[in-house]
Amino acid sequence: MAEVLLEVRRLSRRFAAVDALQAVDLIVETGELHALIGPNGAGKTTFIQHVSGALQPDSGSVFFAGRDLTRLSMHQRVAAGMARSYQISNLFLGLSALDNVALAVQGRQDAGSSFRFWQPVRSEQRLFDEARGFLEQVGLTARSDRVAGNLAHGEQRALELAMALATRPKLLLLDEPMAGSGPEESERMVELIARLARQVTILLVEHDMDAVFRLADRISVLLNGRLIATGTAEAVRADPEVRRAYLGDHL
Amino acid sequence: MAFYQPARYQKPVAGALLLALLALPPALAALGHEFYIGFATRLLIFALAASSLNLVLGFGGMFSLGHAAFFGAGAYAAAICMRAGISEALLALPLAMLVAGALALLVGAISLRTRGVYFIMITLAFAQMAYYLFISARAWGGDDGLPLPGRMTLAGLSLGSDSALFYAALGCLALAVVFLGRLAGARFGRTIQAIRENETRMEALGYPVFRYRLVCFALGGALAGLAGALLANLTGLASPNLLQWTQSGTLLVMVIIGGVGYLYGGVVGAVVLLSLEEVLSGFTQHWPIGLGLLLLAIVLFAPRGVAALFGKAGG
Numbered sequence: 001m002a003e004v005l006l007e008v009r010r011l012s013r014r015f016a017a018v019d020a021l022q023a024v025d026l027i028v029e030t031g032e033l034h035a036l037i038g039p040n041g042a043g044k045t046t047f048i049q050h051v052s053g054a055l056q057p058d059s060g061s062v063f064f065a066g067r068d069l070t071r072l073s074m075h076q077r078v079a080a081g082m083a084r085s086y087q088i089s090n091l092f093l094g095l096s097a098l099d100n101v102a103l104a105v106q107g108r109q110d111a112g113s114s115f116r117f118w119q120p121v122r123s124e125q126r127l128f129d130e131a132r133g134f135l136e137q138v139g140l141t142a143r144s145d146r147v148a149g150n151l152a153h154g155e156q157r158a159l160e161l162a163m164a165l166a167t168r169p170k171l172l173l174l175d176e177p178m179a180g181s182g183p184e185e186s187e188r189m190v191e192l193i194a195r196l197a198r199q200v201t202i203l204l205v206e207h208d209m210d211a212v213f214r215l216a217d218r219i220s221v222l223l224n225g226r227l228i229a230t231g232t233a234e235a236v237r238a239d240p241e242v243r244r245a246y247l248g249d250h251l
Numbered sequence: 252m253a254f255y256q257p258a259r260y261q262k263p264v265a266g267a268l269l270l271a272l273l274a275l276p277p278a279l280a281a282l283g284h285e286f287y288i289g290f291a292t293r294l295l296i297f298a299l300a301a302s303s304l305n306l307v308l309g310f311g312g313m314f315s316l317g318h319a320a321f322f323g324a325g326a327y328a329a330a331i332c333m334r335a336g337i338s339e340a341l342l343a344l345p346l347a348m349l350v351a352g353a354l355a356l357l358v359g360a361i362s363l364r365t366r367g368v369y370f371i372m373i374t375l376a377f378a379q380m381a382y383y384l385f386i387s388a389r390a391w392g393g394d395d396g397l398p399l400p401g402r403m404t405l406a407g408l409s410l411g412s413d414s415a416l417f418y419a420a421l422g423c424l425a426l427a428v429v430f431l432g433r434l435a436g437a438r439f440g441r442t443i444q445a446i447r448e449n450e451t452r453m454e455a456l457g458y459p460v461f462r463y464r465l466v467c468f469a470l471g472g473a474l475a476g477l478a479g480a481l482l483a484n485l486t487g488l489a490s491p492n493l494l495q496w497t498q499s500g501t502l503l504v505m506v507i508i509g510g511v512g513y514l515y516g517g518v519v520g521a522v523v524l525l526s527l528e529e530v531l532s533g534f535t536q537h538w539p540i541g542l543g544l545l546l547l548a549i550v551l552f553a554p555r556g557v558a559a560l561f562g563k564a565g566g
Contacts, residue, residue: 074455092448
């Protein structure tokens with residue numbers, strides 16, 4: 001049995017009259033690519049928000065690498081090794097791609113304190129060299145000096161990934177990395193994620209079922225805030241409750 | 252917006268200006284206009300105060316309406332120091348900065364938990380509390396303010412003459428601007444500018460956003476305290492009016508006129524506003540109308556401020 005990296009226990013959250021998450025249990029093992037799927041409004045993004053620390057649950061807990069992170073803030077979870085990318089690209093649009101990633105590198109604990117008031121960042125070659133490495137990983141080397149706001153949609157998604165990678169996470173939370181992409185862009189993103197999955201554990205939220213079935217080692221299905229199935233692609237496909245939820249489409 | 256970047260010719264222009272300012276007191280004395288040395292010193296001091304607010308507002312993105320509290324705290328700290336016999340500027344000025352910075356740390360620690368209009372209101376509330384505290388403090392002169400027994404000495408040299416104080420203020424401003432310029436391009440400066448643009452993203456990159464904001468806020472407070480201490484020396488009085496919210500408003504107007512987020516935004520704004528006041532008030536007591544028109548013109552035609560017409564803060 002593989003090592004458990006992320007363990008979510010009975011996570012619950014209520015928004016007014018809506019039970020957004022109801023006692024969700026989920027385990028992500030080290031090294032796997034775990035996909036979280038579900039129809040619109042099932043609570044997938046809400047779940048990611050609670051795992052990443054953007055929101056606090058009413059009850060339940062989040063264990064990561066054996067530590068209880070439930071009460072930790074987002075930046076503390078990032079420091080612990082959990083990085084997320086956003087469903088809608090969340091970049092510094094006025095900065096170059098390189099500066100975006102350099103900020104991510106600079107924010108890492110092992111990159112040293114950012115309470116430095118005198119030495120110009122421009123002189124810190126190491127920071128930018130490392131940032132270039134991450135841009136290369138996602139195939140953006142040729143775009144490194146381009147302002148993020150002028151990048152194509154697919155390139156912005158890739159930059160988003162490079163920034164998450166630059167925090168050197170143990171676990172990458174990807175919230176719909178294919179959202180809004182055309183078939184070609186999606187294809188490139190699938191290849192990229194498949195490559196990344198060899199180096200880092202990934203929890204992937206995605207609508208694109210083809211992508212999910214190609215990429216995922218295991219799949220969990222969320223429906224109306226409840227986790228109704230977890231297992232391999234075949235097991236999930238065969239699950240009657242999952243079939244009912246999706247009324248057969250895609251599956 | 253991108254990170255702040257100085258315009259290419261900014262350094263030589265600033266250097267030339269500094270040299271010109273060094274020659275100003277003797278030039279004014281030769282022309283028999285000594286009175287203007289005091290006015291020029293006032294400009295320098297307000298340039299420093301506005302620059303300190305620009306650090307908080309322009310670089311840190313924190314719209315504080317209580318900055319005058321730290322300005323005034325510095326003035327009172329200087330006055331109290333001098334009345335206690337500490338008249339050496341090398342000791343009294345850092346003390347004033349420490350007091351103002353500590354106050355800003357306290358105010359920031361509470362205010363920075365709020366956002367948007369709540370932040371504006373809570374900083375305003377703190378400043379008004381400080382204002383009423385000083386007004387009702389009998390031991391510190393109440394609403395008459397606290398007079399200084401004289402002027403400070405700098406490394407033993409008297410700042411008694413107006414030109415000596417002018418040079419001291421010029422030195423402080425120059426040091427502060429050099430510091431802020433370095434800060435803007437250093438890790439801390441890039442961090443607070445990125446937080447200004449997108450704090451959630453910075454949090455998601457692992458930055459403890461609150462801590463960076465707080466340090467920025469406190470640094471701004473300390474620099475405002477320095478300006479306040481100098482102003483108390485110039486006027487010979489630590490007045491509670493320095494803490495009033497209108498004073499915070501004046502500093503804000505200076506930064507907006509000069510250029511929010513530009514290194515020289517505070518300096519330009521202070522010079523423009525105070526010169527305008529000086530000139531217009533000679534013609535009419537309704538001079539604020541002229542100021543209003545200027546503000547309107549700037550917001551409409553140069554919304555990034557006067558400094559933006561010359562340099563760029565980026566994209």
